[in-house]
Amino acid sequence: MSISGDYAIIGGSGLQALKGAKVEAQHSPDTPFGKTSGPISSVLIGNRRAFFIARHGVGHMIAPHLINYRANIWALKDIGATKLVSVASVGGIPACYGPGALLVPEQILDYTWGRAGTFFGEGVPVKHIDFTNPFSNTLRDELLRAAERCNLPVTDGGVYAATQGPRLETAAEINRIERDGGNVVGMTGMPEAALARECGLEYAMLAVVVNSAAGRGESAGGIRFDDLAVVADMAMSKVEAILKELVSR
Numbered sequence: 001m002s003i004s005g006d007y008a009i010i011g012g013s014g015l016q017a018l019k020g021a022k023v024e025a026q027h028s029p030d031t032p033f034g035k036t037s038g039p040i041s042s043v044l045i046g047n048r049r050a051f052f053i054a055r056h057g058v059g060h061m062i063a064p065h066l067i068n069y070r071a072n073i074w075a076l077k078d079i080g081a082t083k084l085v086s087v088a089s090v091g092g093i094p095a096c097y098g099p100g101a102l103l104v105p106e107q108i109l110d111y112t113w114g115r116a117g118t119f120f121g122e123g124v125p126v127k128h129i130d131f132t133n134p135f136s137n138t139l140r141d142e143l144l145r146a147a148e149r150c151n152l153p154v155t156d157g158g159v160y161a162a163t164q165g166p167r168l169e170t171a172a173e174i175n176r177i178e179r180d181g182g183n184v185v186g187m188t189g190m191p192e193a194a195l196a197r198e199c200g201l202e203y204a205m206l207a208v209v210v211n212s213a214a215g216r217g218e219s220a221g222g223i224r225f226d227d228l229a230v231v232a233d234m235a236m237s238k239v240e241a242i243l244k245e246l247v248s249r
């Protein structure tokens, strides 16, 4: 089934729905890879249609390693989305990415394992994709320009490291990720980004720093989960403003 509308928002922890957007309909597609995390909403922002899915499911019940990334991406393509914006909560590694910072990363390091990460090679011929630049530069620019129009500071660039979760990292793991070149750390960017590329969809991420990574900044002695929810709430209102500006243009 295809409905007109270019953008799809994949909401992560802290973004279960798009406040202020009018929900037109909800779709619960079945895919060759099974069920999506939950319904795909088609929403009206201004007079533009966009799609929304909560990647952890309704009520945040699906752990990062158990998300059916293939079903989600397949269904978003099938419904007609061409540009996927991932909203991802992350931990910031250097001091400049403290809680509340927003960034549009340009590279990925993948530390995940055992996740179904390709549409190919199971009854369909193996296909290798170019992944030199894992994010769509066009969509990254659109996001950055939307943030500029909202007067919200968003960093252009950074390396997103995807870890397996659901536990957070040790301080030594964060030190290693930093040595590898990682700047922010989250649990869901992979294989989502690669699957989008396999499908020919544009994909970019708006990363929201909700805590300093393990052993850093205010997390030097451990991560305080109460603070995390407060930061996420505050930052998500900025994220919503940027997404509305992006889609309604």
Ligand code: HPA
Pocket: 089, 090, 091, 092, 163, 168, 169, 185, 186, 187, 210, 211, 212, 213, 214
């Ligand atoms: N590590 C991994 N994923 C995360 C973090 C973190 O510190 N914060 C939010 N998502």
